[in-house]
Amino acid sequence: MGRAPCCDKSGLKKGPWTPEEDKILVDYIQSHGHGSWRSLPKLAGLLRCGKSCRLRWTNYLRPDIKRGPFTPEEQKSIIQLHAIVGNKWSTIAAQLPGRTDNEIKNFWNTHLKKRLLRMGLLHPDPSDSSPAAAASRHMAQWEGARLEAEARLSRESLFAHSASAAAAAAVTNPAVSVPPLKPEPDFFLRIWNSEVGDSFRKTAASATGESSPESSFTRQSSAAAVKTEPPPAAREETESKSCVTGGGPPVVAGMDDSSGSNEVVDDVSEESYQLYLDFGSGDDDLGLFGGQVGAFSSIFSSDLNGETSLDTAFK
DNA sequence: AACGAAAACAACCGCATATCG
């Protein structure tokens, strides 16, 4: 595919925008809309390339831009979302109204990353920092989460249908037990089916050379042997809720960053540290990993002594 | 007050992808 010719080859201005240029751009967009970014500079009378105009508008001149320092809630969201989707700044920005991807990216690189590194909550993986490896790590996290979700859903749906059958089976074979299950919100499925999950799947597929974004997951999901598609009730919940809140750092260490510096960051706030600690509390029903890793293990490890409860249930 | 280093921020560059004829 051909690339758009670089705009600076024809004597267009570069560098910081002046207030006059800003005014021209704002006035033009407010009265005409941005239309084609490529033709906008000429129409508006700016000696800038369309790309530069778009960036200036989307990052600084848009009326809905939220300026000022990031709130603790926003910081928490960024950290959580970054732990899930990695450097998908636009995806993260989509969850933070008024914040731009560029702003979030800068904030991460200049504040959060250093802080987490300093706290030891984030560390580089010098052995392999390639995009594919990073994507694989994320995929592993997602796959684990998804398997858990699938297993839980299977158990829940099966419970409704087979409760009586299980009871009967327990009579004939006391070794087989189907523990009572209670429905619970499934944050993984919600995110998995949200824009965030979708973005991740695409990224992971491209980074790992998958021809189909879903193919690897389909292959790997044989253990659960259930459809990825959640039941209508779960799907409805997925679509109705935002994924901004909740979540915690799954496997933060090694997920990112190629910087191995030991730079000292003076401001390692207790508040930020507490934010991280809070993620694993499990008190929040949206806690990404709080208390749920254990649930995952319980499904796939403790039962593995003999058969998983899934295996049993499917008999 | 002057200087250098570090931090923070703004903007650019190039690739990937979507869109259109």
Next chain:
DNA sequence: TCGATATGCGGTTGTTTTCGT
């Protein structure tokens, strides 16, 4: 279906500001 173009995105770089000596 294919190629050209436009746009979006993420990484990187350049500039400005702040801080320490």
